[in-house]
Every structure is written in C-alpha cells, then in structure tokens.
Amino acid sequence: MSIIAAILLAQAGAAAIDCANAMTQTDMNICAGQDFVEADAELNAQWSITAASMRRRDADTTYSDDGRAPYFEVLLAAQRAWLTFRDAHCISEGYEARGGSMEPMLVAGCRAALTRERTQQLRDLIEP
Numbered sequence: 001m002s003i004i005a006a007i008l009l010a011q012a013g014a015a016a017i018d019c020a021n022a023m024t025q026t027d028m029n030i031c032a033g034q035d036f037v038e039a040d041a042e043l044n045a046q047w048s049i050t051a052a053s054m055r056r057r058d059a060d061t062t063y064s065d066d067g068r069a070p071y072f073e074v075l076l077a078a079q080r081a082w083l084t085f086r087d088a089h090c091i092s093e094g095y096e097a098r099g100g101s102m103e104p105m106l107v108a109g110c111r112a113a114l115t116r117e118r119t120q121q122l123r124d125l126i127e128p
Helices: 003-011 025-060 071-097 103-126
Strands: none
Touching (some): 025 071
C-alpha cells in the first residue's frame, strides 16, 4: 500500500481523534494526514486566486517577441515542477523511517509544511 493510500485509509476513521493530544502512532499518522489535507485545500484556494491574477496580467499585456512566456504559462510550469519536487522530496524525508509505522507521518508532515510554504509564495506573487 502506498503512503498516500495509507494516510487516506487512516483518515476514514479520524473523526474521534483529538490531534492536539494524539498518543498512538496511528493517531499521529492520521493527524498528519489531516494537516496535509488542510494545507492542500489552502494551496488550491490560493492557486485559483494567483492563477486568475496571472491570467488578468496576460490579458493586460501586449507581448513583443522577447522570448518570454506569458505569466500564467510560467506559473503553471513552476507549479507542476514544484509538485513533482514536493512529493519526491517528502518521500525522501520519509525514508528516515522507511517501512516503519512513522513513515506516513513524516511524509505527510513534510508535504503539509512545503505546501504551506508554497501557498505563501503564491500569495507573495500577487500581493504588493
């Protein structure tokens, strides 16, 4: 079973867990998975805002033949590369406990942290 599948499966029974006081590894894994899901939702919301801003910039820009790609095209390429980086990097961080019960928590925690950093980066692209 993949790490992501394990996190999602564990989340199915997460309703009764107090993540502020998680004591078992299973509960900590579930809480880390929930934290990533929340961070990912924040990222997706910010992505919509930032992408719309870049599309507006494209509409307001007259492009000359300077060889540079439009705002949104560059943003999309960067986001795709970042997603690939995040997922691969976090799997590497999980290798600290490779095959162990703590691995899903490490991977999810890394993904949540990097996702929050990326959300701020996307926000910074459009805020003065």
